[in-house]
Amino acid sequence: MDLTVLYRGPLASCDYDCPYCPFAKRRDSTAQLRADRAALHRFAAWATERTDDRLSLLFTPWGEGLVRSWYRRTLAELSHLPHIRRVAIQTNLSCRTDWLDTADRDTLALWCTFHPGQTPYDRFLGKCRDLAERGVRFSVGVVGLPEHLPAARRLREDLPDHVYLWVNAAEGHTYEDAEAEEWTALDPLFPYSRTPHASAGLPCRTGESVVSVDGDGTVRRCHFVRAELGNLYDGTYRDALRPRPCPLAVCDCHIGYVHLETLPLYDVFAGGVLERIPAMRHESTQVTFLSSPRDAVRQ
Secondary structure, eight states, X not given: OEEEEEEEOSOOOOSOXXXXXXXXXXXXXXXXXXXXXXXXXXXXXXXXXXXXSEEEEEEOOSSOXXXXXXXXXXXXXHHTOTTEEEEEEEEOSOSOSGGGGGSOTTTEEEEEEOOTTTSOHHHHHHHHHHHHHHTXXXXXXXXXXXXXXXXXXXXXXXXXXXXXXEEXXXXXXXXXXXXXXXXXXXXXXXXXXXXXXXXBTOEESBTTTEEEEETTOEEEEETTEEEEEEETTTTTTGGGOOOEEBOSSEEXXXXXXXXXXXXXXXXXXXXXXXXXXXXXXXXXXXXXXXXSGGGOEEO
């Protein structure tokens, strides 16, 4: 079975203080960090033992995982397992990078976010260039707030050409057409993020080939639907896997709507869905990105 798992353990602490994030500068207690480490090790042990499945793993912690040694070590170890197709994590890239030399860089990938005001621009850019020199697969993005536009433009100019710069629409912010065009000039796929996607009753891969798992092993179809499918560790979730429509009115987060079958994003991000890296070219297929989600076509 091919299965994509989004893992989110109890970790909620972050070393940044972003005003748009409810987990900014939150600190976990020693007991909470121990619980998170134990939960991660349990999940990694499960993934290691699932040799009859082909797994793709995305770690989406509320806090910053890579400043914790157990995340760095776990991702590196999982990347070497032959039945794991991809292991990726969302990160602010404040961590050290030398640990990546111990990982299989054909399997491991990073989804990196630049937060202006939280780290010096040159420091972040230096980390990105370091990743490129190490041969690490990664994407880079920003939250599309008006005050972030100059930094985003500078990033697009300074990043290697092959690195995809994505833009997340800021929650609660309405984009007039002229403003949206400025962001789309940097990220041709920004129109997918600009407005929430109507999803009620539409087919979605979550709950069938994609699931969300928390630190206790509770399996849900995705992070945004609270109904439980079973537990990862007793295997009860497996009988619940099947095609099912989305029960929510809208889906407004990339890690959710990328799995909607009514959108072409599995083609757009072929081979890079978890790390948010578009497949610009294939041997037989080219994906063309235009200004509207309806214009993303296969040629």
